[in-house]
Amino acid sequence: MNEQQRKQQSQIRTEQANVDRIKKTSSEDMIAKYFQQEYEPQSPDIKQARKRKREDVQFHYDFSIPEDMEKIGHGKKFLIRTYGCQMNEHDTEVMAGILSEMGYESTTVTEEADIILLNTCAIRENAENKVFGEIGHLKPLKLENPDLIIGVCGCMSQEESVVDRILQKHQHIDLIFGTHNIHRLPHLVKEALFGKEMIVEVWSKEGDIIENLPKARKGKIKAWVNIMYGCDKFCTYCIVPMTRGKERSRRPKDIIQEVRHLVAQGYQEVTLLGQNVNAYGKDFEDIEYGLGDLMNDIHKIDIPRVRFTTSHPRDFDDRLIEVLAQGGNLLDHIHLPVQSGSSEILKKMNRKYTREEYLELVRKIRIAMPNATLTTDIIVGFPNETEEQFEETMTLVEEVGFEAAYTFIYSPREGTPAARKKDDVPEEVKKQRLYRLNELVNKQSAASMKDYAGKKVKVLVEGESKKDPEVLAGYTEKNKLVNFKGPKSSIGKIVEVEITETKTWSLNGVMVENTVEVN
Ligand code: 5AD
Ligand code: SF4
Numbered sequence: 001m002n003e004q005q006r007k008q009q010s011q012i013r014t015e016q017a018n019v020d021r022i023k024k025t026s027s028e029d030m031i032a033k034y035f036q037q038e039y040e041p042q043s044p045d046i047k048q049a050r051k052r053k054r055e056d057v058q059f060h061y062d063f064s065i066p067e068d069m070e071k072i073g074h075g076k077k078f079l080i081r082t083y084g085c086q087m088n089e090h091d092t093e094v095m096a097g098i099l100s101e102m103g104y105e106s107t108t109v110t111e112e113a114d115i116i117l118l119n120t121c122a123i124r125e126n127a128e129n130k131v132f133g134e135i136g137h138l139k140p141l142k143l144e145n146p147d148l149i150i151g152v153c154g155c156m157s158q159e160e161s162v163v164d165r166i167l168q169k170h171q172h173i174d175l176i177f178g179t180h181n182i183h184r185l186p187h188l189v190k191e192a193l194f195g196k197e198m199i200v201e202v203w204s205k206e207g208d209i210i211e212n213l214p215k216a217r218k219g220k221i222k223a224w225v226n227i228m229y230g231c232d233k234f235c236t237y238c239i240v241p242m243t244r245g246k247e248r249s250r251r252p253k254d255i256i257q258e259v260r261h262l263v264a265q266g267y268q269e270v271t272l273l274g275q276n277v278n279a280y281g282k283d284f285e286d287i288e289y290g291l292g293d294l295m296n297d298i299h300k301i302d303i304p305r306v307r308f309t310t311s312h313p314r315d316f317d318d319r320l321i322e323v324l325a326q327g328g329n330l331l332d333h334i335h336l337p338v339q340s341g342s343s344e345i346l347k348k349m350n351r352k353y354t355r356e357e358y359l360e361l362v363r364k365i366r367i368a369m370p371n372a373t374l375t376t377d378i379i380v381g382f383p384n385e386t387e388e389q390f391e392e393t394m395t396l397v398e399e400v401g402f403e404a405a406y407t408f409i410y411s412p413r414e415g416t417p418a419a420r421k422k423d424d425v426p427e428e429v430k431k432q433r434l435y436r437l438n439e440l441v442n443k444q445s446a447a448s449m450k451d452y453a454g455k456k457v458k459v460l461v462e463g464e465s466k467k468d469p470e471v472l473a474g475y476t477e478k479n480k481l482v483n484f485k486g487p488k489s490s491i492g493k494i495v496e497v498e499i500t501e502t503k504t505w506s507l508n509g510v511m512v513e514n515t516v517e518v519n
Contacts, residue, residue, distance in 0.1 A: 057248045058208045065101050069186040073104030079113040083131060084121025086273055088154055090224040092119050097214030098185045115149045120156035122239050124411035128156055135170050142172040149192045151175035155243035157202055161414055178202035179244055183210045207245045211254055221462055221492050223267045227255050228274040236350045239413040240275055249280050252294055259301055268460055269305035277308050278315030292319030299330055304494055311336050313361050314352045325368040332369050333478045337377035341396030342389035345382050362400050373478040375404040380437055381430030382410045383423035390433050397440055403448040405441045409434050442504050449502040459497045461490045486511030
């Protein structure tokens with residue numbers, strides 16, 4: 001850690017180490033102390049966030065577990081509950097990797113755990129409510145076992161209001177740390193174990209790139225690979241640019257090395273991750289190298305399947321389309337969040353494209369990749385969305401022919417520009433719009449599935465189906481879930497399956513004999 005980081009580090013030490021001591025101190029005292037310290041409020045502040053500069057990002061290749069923490073977890077267990085997106089799931093793999101290197105073993109049994117971390121999501125209010133519910137549930141456990149360490153990390157911990165609320169009402173939490181502090185986990189655990197105080201460490205710095213963090217990946221078949229962090233798009237409804245910091249790209253050589261490593265370990269699929277992957281490389285000052293170039297280089301690597309998420313239509317350039325059109329391991333499923341079909345709403349959302357521009361991009365993609373499957377994200381009930389504007393979303397969904405969509409009711413997030421807008425759309429109307437949209441999306445998904453009846457598809461077999469251990473489950477190149485009968489030896493391989501039945505969200509089938517692809 002350098003001096004600048006040290007200064008920016010916000011470490012708040014309250015008077016309590018455990019619940020007993022907490023009870024003696026009023027929460028007002030704690031809050032006062034919290035703000036008197038060198039903590040720089042990390043509340044979402046769009047004006048501040050927009051001022052951030054690129055050049056501060058530094059790359060580190062020197063992560064290591066301090067010697068005195070290497071064996072600290074022997075005989076102990078950890079549990080990490082993950083909320084939200086793939087980025088969080090992957091962060092959990094990193095935290096699990098760090099804790100494993102400290103000697104901890106993972107457990108799924110809450111009562112067995114010596115460390116419980118809640119890796120949180122702030123994208124919508126209901127995500128936050130779930131976490132606060134879980135924080136409440138964990139209190140009796142902490143009272144029973146004061147040695148248990150409970151930590152809150154992820155996007156919610158970047159929000160000042162959340163940190164305040166935990167300090168005031170949930171004093172059984174031992175540790176709060178931000179999305180830029182994950183590599184500090186060994187030190188934070190040490191302080192939580194040996195210190196007498198509650199630890200809060202949320203760096204206001206936008207985050208460096210730490211390259212050599214250990215990862216305990218969830219499976220051995222598919223892997224996440226971060227290619228960039230943060231987001232500079234500032235959509236007016238979105239908290240992410242504040243919780244995840246500015247856009248910063250990993251160097252191509254580091255990404256390619258990680259993918260090669262995964263190939264050597266037998267992984268069959270990688271998903272390149274970023275909040276806005278199409279902005280990859282825009283922050284490089286020494287090289288001209290974007291997502292298209294990266295995909296082109298990964299295209300040459302011997303990994304059967306490569307996906308990427310999430311795309312922003314604005315940055316989806318011709319070079320990327322040209323590279324994706326080569327096919328091969330670059331799959332023709334594109335997740336392209338549109339958010340709304342109304343140009344007026346898109347403007348209010350600061351999406352920086354119109355309905356027409358989005359449709360033009362779809363047209364270009366379809367010319368280059370005629371079989372491409374498109375899926376999307378949509379928000380209904382953005383402040384003051386009119387019935388006509390919502391209808392424009394419905395017609396856009398039909399026109400593009402999305403085969404699946406993640407659909408959401410707009411949820412105001414403190415500190416974002418949209419949250420300051422008065423909203424004349426009643427909640428009931430928003431719910432009805434969501435319902436109507438979901439009906440349409442379901443109809444389109446079912447129709448797209450029907451086309452597969454009697455056809456053969458390539459399936460990457462992930463394991464037994466959740467509902468029936470006699471049935472195997474996996475995904476097609478276009479990310480359709482397939483349940484089928486086949487030998488267990490095909491798990492981890494790509495096989496051909498003949499589709500016998502189609503449902504709204506999945507396909508059933510039978511494996512075609514001798515179709516295991518050898519890689
Ligand atoms: N309310 C509702 N949905 C949101 N999303 C992001 N912010 C909000 C919000 N405040 C949705 C967008 C995004 C997806 C990850 O979550 O559709 O693409
Ligand atoms: Fe949020 Fe995505 Fe917009 Fe970035 S591009 S602000 S992550 S919705």
